[in-house]
Amino acid sequence: MSISITLPDKSVLNFDQPVTVQEVAESIGPGLAKATLAGIVNDKKVDNGFLIERDAALKILTPDSPESLELIRHSTAHVLAQAVTRLFSKVQLAIGPSIKEGFYYDFDLETTFSPDDLVRIEKEMNKIIAEKIPFQRLEMTKAEAMALLKERGDTYKIEMLEGIEDDHVSFYQQGEFLDWCRGPHLPDTGKIKAFKLLKTAGAYWRGDEKRPMLQRVYGTAFPKKDELEAYLHRLEEAVRRDHRKLGKELDLFSFSDEVGAGLVIYHPKGAAIRYALEDYLKKEHVARGYQPVIGPQILKVDMWKTSGHYQMKYPMYFTKIEEQEYGIKPMNCLAHIMIYKAKTRSYRDLPLRLFELGTVHRHEKSGVLHGLLRLRGFTQDDAHIFCLPDQLLSEIKGIIDFVDSTMSLFGFTYELEISTRPEKSIGSDEDWEQATAALKETLDQLGLPYDINEGDGAFYGPKIDIKLHDAIGRSWQCATIQCDFSLPARFDLSYVATDGSLKRPVMLHRVIFGSLDRFFGILIEHYAGAFPVWLAPTQVRIIPVSEQQTPYAERVADQLRQAGIRVDLDSRNEKLGYRIREGAKEKIPYLGVVGEREAANNQVALRKHKEGDLGSIDLEALREKLTSEIANRQ
RNA sequence: GCUGGAGUAGCUCAACUGGUAGAGCAGGUCACUCGUAAUGAUCAGGUAGUGGGUUCGACUCCCAUCUCCAGCUCCA
Numbered sequence: 235m236s237i238s239i240t241l242p243d244k245s246v247l248n249f250d251q252p253v254t255v256q257e258v259a260e261s262i263g264p265g266l267a268k269a270t271l272a273g274i275v276n277d278k279k280v281d282n283g284f285l286i287e288r289d290a291a292l293k294i295l296t297p298d299s300p301e302s303l304e305l306i307r308h309s310t311a312h313v314l315a316q317a318v319t320r321l322f323s324k325v326q327l328a329i330g331p332s333i334k335e336g337f338y339y340d341f342d343l344e345t346t347f348s349p350d351d352l353v354r355i356e357k358e359m360n361k362i363i364a365e366k367i368p369f370q371r372l373e374m375t376k377a378e379a380m381a382l383l384k385e386r387g388d389t390y391k392i393e394m395l396e397g398i399e400d401d402h403v404s405f406y407q408q409g410e411f412l413d414w415c416r417g418p419h420l421p422d423t424g425k426i427k428a429f430k431l432l433k434t435a436g437a438y439w440r441g442d443e444k445r446p447m448l449q450r451v452y453g454t455a456f457p458k459k460d461e462l463e464a465y466l467h468r469l470e471e472a473v474r475r476d477h478r479k480l481g482k483e484l485d486l487f488s489f490s491d492e493v494g495a496g497l498v499i500y501h502p503k504g505a506a507i508r509y510a511l512e513d514y515l516k517k518e519h520v521a522r523g524y525q526p527v528i529g530p531q532i533l534k535v536d537m538w539k540t541s542g543h544y545q546m547k548y549p550m551y552f553t554k555i556e557e558q559e560y561g562i563k564p565m566n567c568l569a570h571i572m573i574y575k576a577k578t579r580s581y582r583d584l585p586l587r588l589f590e591l592g593t594v595h596r597h598e599k600s601g602v603l604h605g606l607l608r609l610r611g612f613t614q615d616d617a618h619i620f621c622l623p624d625q626l627l628s629e630i631k632g633i634i635d636f637v638d639s640t641m642s643l644f645g646f647t648y649e650l651e652i653s654t655r656p657e658k659s660i661g662s663d664e665d666w667e668q669a670t671a672a673l674k675e676t677l678d679q680l681g682l683p684y685d686i687n688e689g690d691g692a693f694y695g696p697k698i699d700i701k702l703h704d705a706i707g708r709s710w711q712c713a714t715i716q717c718d719f720s721l722p723a724r725f726d727l728s729y730v731a732t733d734g735s736l737k738r739p740v741m742l743h744r745v746i747f748g749s750l751d752r753f754f755g756i757l758i759e760h761y762a763g764a765f766p767v768w769l770a771p772t773q774v775r776i777i778p779v780s781e782q783q784t785p786y787a788e789r790v791a792d793q794l795r796q797a798g799i800r801v802d803l804d805s806r807n808e809k810l811g812y813r814i815r816e817g818a819k820e821k822i823p824y825l826g827v828v829g830e831r832e833a834a835n836n837q838v839a840l841r842k843h844k845e846g847d848l849g850s851i852d853l854e855a856l857r858e859k860l861t862s863e864i865a866n867r868q
Numbered sequence: 869g870c871u872g873g874a875g876u877a878g879c880u881c882a883a884c885u886g887g888u889a890g891a892g893c894a895g896g897u898c899a900c901u902c903g904u905a906a907u908g909a910u911c912a913g914g915u916a917g918u919g920g921g922u923u924c925g926a927c928u929c930c931c932a933u934c935u936c937c938a939g940c941u942c943c944a
Contacts, residue, residue, distance in 0.1 A: 435939030436871035749944040815905035
């Protein structure tokens with residue numbers, strides 16, 4: 235009997251009898267043998283002890299393999315669970331998967347974990363790692379497993395096992411600790427080189443708020459210490475850039491207990507940035523053939539019944555005027571639909587692109603509010619495109635082009651996701667299929683890769699979501715394109731076709747920023763509060779060296795202001811160094827110092843944020859420089 | 869909404885086991901008139917998120933409520 239094993243480089247190794255992954259590694263070399271964590275046999279991840287019994291393709295996983303990360307984290311989760319069972323009595327294990335940035339493990343225990351506990355658990359974990367305990371795989375039938383779990387009283391595991399189809403399952407044992415688990419795992423606990431417990435939190439069993447609240451411990455692990463440190467540094471960086479903190483420090487916006495949760499108040503500096511963003515949007519929409527419109531804040535409740543929002547229990551606010559019930563708009567589409575309906579439309583009128591900076595209100599649950607990123611009242615750069623079915627593709631292409639140019643303006647990369655029909659939805663199956671196909675076809679034609687997010691569409695149609703990546707690698711959902719056959723039918727929209735018959739238009743809902751408020755919050759973190767000139771609330775600050783230059787400084791500020799530049803003056807009775815420091819702390823792009831020399835020569839000594847002194851330039855040159863940078867959105 | 873934590877001057881924070889609150893920065897005033905990241909002096913500022921309760925007495929204990937933070941669930 236002979237077994238041939240094909241390695242990723244297509245080379246083939248032959249063995250006389252079944253071999254384990256580890257043995258294959260040993261036959262290649264001692265270095266690899268030592269580094270081997272696990273293997274991938276015919277696309278399936280397995281332990282290093284997995285016995286290969288027939289011809290197979292094998293990839294050996296070492297700490298350098300990207301596929302190892304998940305493995306390392308999952309095994310670290312097991313070590314966490316082992317440590318917790320050592321330190322706490324009466325613990326029930328629930329579930330402990332690896333996740334995008336690390337891992338967690340959910341426990342059911344009577345007390346809640348304190349920060350001190352976290353330190354204790356971490357210490358115990360380090361002990362377990364130092365012990366280099368092997369992970370051993372035990373296989374058995376489902377019935378045997380069930381008996382074992384019942385004997386141990388593992389109620390959560392029993393519930394999970396009941397949902398499993400396979401007849402054979404596995405357990406993993408490391409020392410005294412045994413856990414029902416699919417695996418695979420590292421060879422032994424000593425292979426864990428860099429981990430950290432991050433936080434504890436409550437989490438419902440299976441995410442269901444009616445089920446018991448468990449204690450979740452979050453942590454992360456990496457193959458190498460420096461990778462862990464880089465990750466922890468990134469977390470610190472995210473804290474440093476937190477838009478809620480910067481918003482307060484830079485005096486951009488505030489929230490108030492008296493006003494209410496989730497309702498943002500923009501201060502002058504924050505509003506300056508908002509207006510700059512709105513100006514960009516308005517100009518860009520008009521240039522792309524959209525027509526700006528304005529709808530009312532509240533609409534009679536019957537409108538929301540026709541649209542389906544009411545029956546769908548969309549989280550809206552309602553109010554009454556003389557016994558007539560009104561709904562405060564959570565979306566802008568209805569007024570746009572009424573504009574379409576205001577007169578008979580011909581196929582010649584389509585596509586009709588209506589755009590509005592529409593402020594909407596949604597009754598978000600209190601626990602989800604989060605700075606500017608999750609509000610109860612926010613403004614969307616919302617547009618609705620009414621078009622012929624055969625215009626759908628080109629319209630979607632146009633929107634994607636818009637998204638692309640906007641993302642590159644801010645330096646965001648992005649990826650696409652198509653979300654399909656959710657459980658709570660309206661419309662016929664055919665319409666959903668047609669709409670979903672249209673979205674896929676467009677992206678296919680454009681050659682753009684995308685993921686499918688099943689069941690995550692809007693209630694009236696499927697959507698393309700755009701996830702952007704910011705300066706420190708986090709992703710955010712902002713832009714979305716939704717294809718809708720339902721609302722045109724519900725509101726009985728029609729156009730006169732070439733043959734004189736009445737036909738139904740298709741509707742696209744789309745946003746580019748999504749919520750201006752959220753986008754602003756993301757920008758604050760993206761730029762770490764140091765906005766480019768075109769967005770900065772104060773684009774240049776003029777600082778006279780001493781009182782004698784104040785009149786000249788006022789003239790400089792005034793001339794720049796006349797040119798439409800956001801300029802201010804700091805002629806306070808403070809030392810120059812002090813005022814430079816203040817300007818730097820406020821992250822103002824340019825500081826213009828004027829002393830005796832500048833006043834005599836009609837010049838300004840320019841200092842750029844983060845870059846320092848640029849030397850003196852003529853006032854006229856400064857005006858042109860700033861005007862051009864602002865116009866080019868630099 | 870749920871679980872846990874928090875709420876002291878504009879901001880950041882402090883005050884032993886209950887005995888009616890302090891500092892730095894910011895702000896006002898004065899002096900200095902200053903050349904690229906903190907000049908000095910001085911003054912003012914809070915009754916402790918809000919409402920109840922316990923107590924001779926509460927910032928400190930209890931209850932309710934509001935808001936914030938972390939997570940769950942949900943979402944632009």
